[in-house]
Amino acid sequence: xxxxxxxxxxxxxxxLAQVLIDxxxxxxxxxLVIYVVAGVxxxxxxxxxxxxxxxxxxxxxxxxxxxxxxxxxxxxxxxAEGAVGILKGGVSAAAGxxxxxxxxxxxxxLVFKSKPKR
Amino acid sequence: xTGLPIRLEKxxxxxxxxxxxxxxxxxxxxxxxxxxxxxxxxxxxDTWEKSxxxxxxxxxxxxxxxxxxxxxxxxxxxxxxxxxxxxxxxxGLLSFGIPFFGLYGACSTAAEGLILASLLCGAGxxxxxxxxxxxxxxxxxxxxxxxxxxxxxxxxxxxxxxxxGAFVLTDDREDVRCDASVKAIPRIxxxxxxxxxxxxxxxxxxxxxxxxxxxADTLTRYFSAGADPGEFDLIVTGDLGREGSAILCxxxxxxxxxxxxxxxxxxxxxxxxxxxxxxxxxxxxxxSAAVMASNIxxxxxxGVLKRVLFVGTGALMSPLTVNQKGTIPGIAHLCDIxxxxxx
Amino acid sequence: MNTDGKTYKKYAAARAKKSPLLKNCAMAFVSxxxxxxxGHGLRRLFTYAGLSDDNAGMLTSSALILIAVLLTGFGxxxxxxxxxxxxxxxxxxxxxxxxASSAIDSxxxxxxxxxxxxxxxxxxxxxxxxxxAGAAYGIAYYLVCAAAKGGVS
Numbered sequence: 281x282x283x284x285x286x287x288x289x290x291x292x293x294x295x296l297a298q299v300l301i302d303x304x305x306x307x308x309x310x311x312l313v314i315y316v317v318a319g320v321x322x323x324x325x326x327x328x329x330x331x332x333x334x335x336x337x338x339x340x341x342x343x344x345x346x347x348x349x350x351x352x353x354x355x356x357x358x359x360a361e362g363a364v365g366i367l368k369g370g371v372s373a374a375a376g377x378x379x380x381x382x383x384x385x386x387x388x389x390l391v392f393k394s395k396p397k398r
Numbered sequence: 399x400t401g402l403p404i405r406l407e408k409x410x411x412x413x414x415x416x417x418x419x420x421x422x423x424x425x426x427x428x429x430x431x432x433x434x435x436x437x438x439x440x441x442x443x444d445t446w447e448k449s450x451x452x453x454x455x456x457x458x459x460x461x462x463x464x465x466x467x468x469x470x471x472x473x474x475x476x477x478x479x480x481x482x483x484x485x486x487x488x489x490g491l492l493s494f495g496i497p498f499f500g501l502y503g504a505c506s507t508a509a510e511g512l513i514l515a516s517l518l519c520g521a522g523x524x525x526x527x528x529x530x531x532x533x534x535x536x537x538x539x540x541x542x543x544x545x546x547x548x549x550x551x552x553x554x555x556x557x558x559x560x561x562x563g564a565f566v567l568t569d570d571r572e573d574v575r576c577d578a579s580v581k582a583i584p585r586i587x588x589x590x591x592x593x594x595x596x597x598x599x600x601x602x603x604x605x606x607x608x609x610x611x612x613x614a615d616t617l618t619r620y621f622s623a624g625a626d627p628g629e630f631d632l633i634v635t636g637d638l639g640r641e642g643s644a645i646l647c648x649x650x651x652x653x654x655x656x657x658x659x660x661x662x663x664x665x666x667x668x669x670x671x672x673x674x675x676x677x678x679x680x681x682x683x684x685x686s687a688a689v690m691a692s693n694i695x696x697x698x699x700x701g702v703l704k705r706v707l708f709v710g711t712g713a714l715m716s717p718l719t720v721n722q723k724g725t726i727p728g729i730a731h732l733c734d735i736x737x738x739x740x741x
Numbered sequence: 742m743n744t745d746g747k748t749y750k751k752y753a754a755a756r757a758k759k760s761p762l763l764k765n766c767a768m769a770f771v772s773x774x775x776x777x778x779x780g781h782g783l784r785r786l787f788t789y790a791g792l793s794d795d796n797a798g799m800l801t802s803s804a805l806i807l808i809a810v811l812l813t814g815f816g817x818x819x820x821x822x823x824x825x826x827x828x829x830x831x832x833x834x835x836x837x838x839x840x841a842s843s844a845i846d847s848x849x850x851x852x853x854x855x856x857x858x859x860x861x862x863x864x865x866x867x868x869x870x871x872x873x874a875g876a877a878y879g880i881a882y883y884l885v886c887a888a889a890k891g892g893v894s
Contacts, residue, residue, distance in 0.1 A: 290774050316867050
């Protein structure tokens, strides 16, 4: 059941982006930015937390989940340490994902060569 | 008055033409007509930019070989590509040591180069060349996304052709090498430079629509100056693709003329577009250059095509101005090519 | 016909063949849903192995990123993504593909001006605006908390 919930919520978030791409001709890069910022905003107003409770990976795997992670990190850090949390919390919470993407990406550039499309 | 055809007072002949192309193009309907193809699109080079340069070198080298001309006998070469600072041309033609003019006319560059080379030949130069190229891999990363980026293309999107075409021109008919198979020598009878036309298209994935009004403008001006569409065996546009071709025919029809019968587009000739990622057809200045240099001019030489109107179309798109919410202007240059029957 | 820009633009947009929205959405739904469900499974696996919830989430993202980077490197990701569209873009896999493809593609320009700088072409905006939005929320949250405690001191 929980896997079905993850599937449905994650799938729905993707469909929404697909409609935006096809209907508004927005570039994929813009969609990603909108999703991250939306995740921060929804996390800030307390809506994304319950969605994560409900859908698990369906809410954390999409890029909105990345935004939620940032907002949650900021909030937790401020609760624990006060104002310094504004600067520390977001990136600290997202550190693993950011490092993984940059490190794996950089290593890939040493190993792989770009290929023509067919 | 501006925008009239320029009729060449002195005859200028296309002594030879040659092309180089990549794998997707080799597998297309015209695959056999290109002089040299590369199965990995690299042409033995380690960067895409060098690969594109190498295509230009190969194309000009092959064209000079066919004409039997030594590079040192050329007065000038006009060359262009899609890359910033025209690097593919600068580096690609370096080794020939021919006086060089670099051009940027987006995808219209093949026609632009042909026009300028023919005018210079008509103005006293003896032999000139025009070379153009585009490479999917170098263009994609400059204009759109990295090659491995996972994106979706819309049905109106066009596919940058990996190809180069070279034309060698001479002002002397006796200079043209003719074997028995050559029934006619292509002669450039008249040219007409295009006017930049902007009808407000801002969709990066619909270049055909951005270029079609420019092509319609150039053709309409040419027809108004006394040519009838029916006089031509073919009216060849550069890379309007499926979308732009249909729009062009509509626009011309609205002036009371019909080009549906004899219009073809290099972007549609070079690929089997149906069911592939080519979508609306090929684009890029290598597209019209390679198709003209191979298939079309071969048919003129074989006497199959007696008169061809070549309209090189270009979308003068810059990623920078598109980000600034700018529109995409188009341009279309025209060459009127006649096959002059050999004795 | 279509003499001014506005009319022409409308005409061109109206006649242009549209993307197959229904098919694209179905593909995005199935592929995106599947990636999320797989991510959910990974997360369960990591928690089962005794990791904290936060670390399990972090490792899940990292694992999906690694898979996407490898698929990008082998030139498979773009062949999948042209069918799945937003289904592979929206999950963290899309972010990873953007990072890796930029890095691989710019390798010929060197490690610093090439890979180092271009790796952020698509990923940079996501980080800049995601982190900035977080900081802006942090300021607002801090002020609200301070006000609730009886004024900013």
